[in-house]
Amino acid sequence: MKRRHALLFVLTLIGFQICQAQQIDSSLGLKDYFKNRFLIGASVTPNSLKGQSGALIIREFNTITAENAMKPSLIHPEKDRYFWTDTDTIVGFAKRNNMKMRGHTLCWHRQTADWFFKDDEGKQVGKEELLMRLKDHTTNVVGRYKGSIYAWDVVNEAIDDDEKKEFRSSLWYEICGDEYIAKAFQYAHEADPEAKLFYNDYNTENPVKREKIFLMIKKLKEQGVPIHGVGLQGHWSNKWPSSDELKRSIEKFSSLGLEIQITEMDISVYGSKENMDENPGVFTAEREKDQAEKYKSFFEVFFKSNKISSVTFWNVSDRHSWLDNFPVKNRKNFPLLFDATFSRKKAYWEVTKLVN
Ligand code: GLA
Numbered sequence: 120m121k122r123r124h125a126l127l128f129v130l131t132l133i134g135f136q137i138c139q140a141q142q143i144d145s146s147l148g149l150k151d152y153f154k155n156r157f158l159i160g161a162s163v164t165p166n167s168l169k170g171q172s173g174a175l176i177i178r179e180f181n182t183i184t185a186e187n188a189m190k191p192s193l194i195h196p197e198k199d200r201y202f203w204t205d206t207d208t209i210v211g212f213a214k215r216n217n218m219k220m221r222g223h224t225l226c227w228h229r230q231t232a233d234w235f236f237k238d239d240e241g242k243q244v245g246k247e248e249l250l251m252r253l254k255d256h257t258t259n260v261v262g263r264y265k266g267s268i269y270a271w272d273v274v275n276e277a278i279d280d281d282e283k284k285e286f287r288s289s290l291w292y293e294i295c296g297d298e299y300i301a302k303a304f305q306y307a308h309e310a311d312p313e314a315k316l317f318y319n320d321y322n323t324e325n326p327v328k329r330e331k332i333f334l335m336i337k338k339l340k341e342q343g344v345p346i347h348g349v350g351l352q353g354h355w356s357n358k359w360p361s362s363d364e365l366k367r368s369i370e371k372f373s374s375l376g377l378e379i380q381i382t383e384m385d386i387s388v389y390g391s392k393e394n395m396d397e398n399p400g401v402f403t404a405e406r407e408k409d410q411a412e413k414y415k416s417f418f419e420v421f422f423k424s425n426k427i428s429s430v431t432f433w434n435v436s437d438r439h440s441w442l443d444n445f446p447v448k449n450r451k452n453f454p455l456l457f458d459a460t461f462s463r464k465k466a467y468w469e470v471t472k473l474v475n
Contacts, residue, residue, distance in 0.1 A: 228275075
């Protein structure tokens with residue numbers, strides 16, 4: 120009897136060690152852990168595809184998004200000039216490494232060059248001209264990457280954060296009214312009928328903004344506009360949102376028959392946007408713990424919902440992220456699953472443990 124117990128103990132120990140070994144098998148990446156659930160990726164630049172960062176991207180991810188290269192002001196800086204080089208580099212990388220690629224973004228109120236909205240004399244263009252420019256831009260950009268880019272953020276951030284306003288008062292809206300939104304989807308669909316077309320926005324877990332986005336998309340669908348999904352950007356923090364609000368957004372948007380993707384995920388370790396937190400720039404043990412829990416709770420929601428087809432992080436590692444400068448200039452943040460030395464963080468193990 121004693122011998123049987125000893126044998127059982129040894130077998131359990133071996134089993135435990137195999138599991139541990141699996142967990143820290145450094146050749147496994149997020150894409151392996153989540154392979155039966157959803158695509159997993161990061162936003163990249165031609166530079167982040169090189170060296171250690173590039174190796175990490177290949178090991179961990181199976182989808183990428185250009186962080187900046189495809190934004191209108193970068194890819195189409197002047198009326199008759201496109202700048203393809205950076206996007207071509209990123210698309211080439213995705214192809215060589217069998218990765219999917221999302222296109223970001225065709226129509227946005229920011230990072231769109233002034234020429235878009237002005238005629239040769241510097242006067243604001245009218246609706247017809249602006250829509251024609253949007254159509255040309257979309258046809259050329261989507262057309263060039265047809266077959267290489269499977270999903271597009273067609274319209275980015277068209278809804279206002281102000282609870283009393285519906286649409287953001289951008290130049291797009293001022294000149295065209297909300298019609299530009301339906302047109303943007305129509306042009307993208309004509310340029311690549313196979314591509315999945317997304318509306319993309321942040322603060323989608325705010326109940327008021329969620330409702331406004333829901334109503335806008337519902338109307339678009341009723342009008343027969345080709346829209347296939349909604350991108351929850353996922354710029355979250357240790358304090359916000361709650362998993363319940365996230366769950367509600369996923370349920371609400373998918374009730375419209377839409378595909379849901381998390382398109383720009385990061386979890387800021389700060390609670391305040393005004394640098395009011397103690398120890399700015401320090402990744403304290405408490406922040407590390409809170410962030411790991413937050414990541415875990417969000418991934419639990421993704422898994423349970425069964426509605427998420429892709430999760431993309433905004434940037435690769437804490438070495439560099441846009442949150443190092445936003446909303447507080449020069450306040451170092453630590454929002455991702457890899458630290459500044461490209462090592463996996465506590466949050467990484469929390470989310471991968473969920474599928475072990
Ligand atoms: C928004 C945009 C992104 C990016 C981030 C900040 O979420 O959609 O393209 O600019 O802001 O980097």
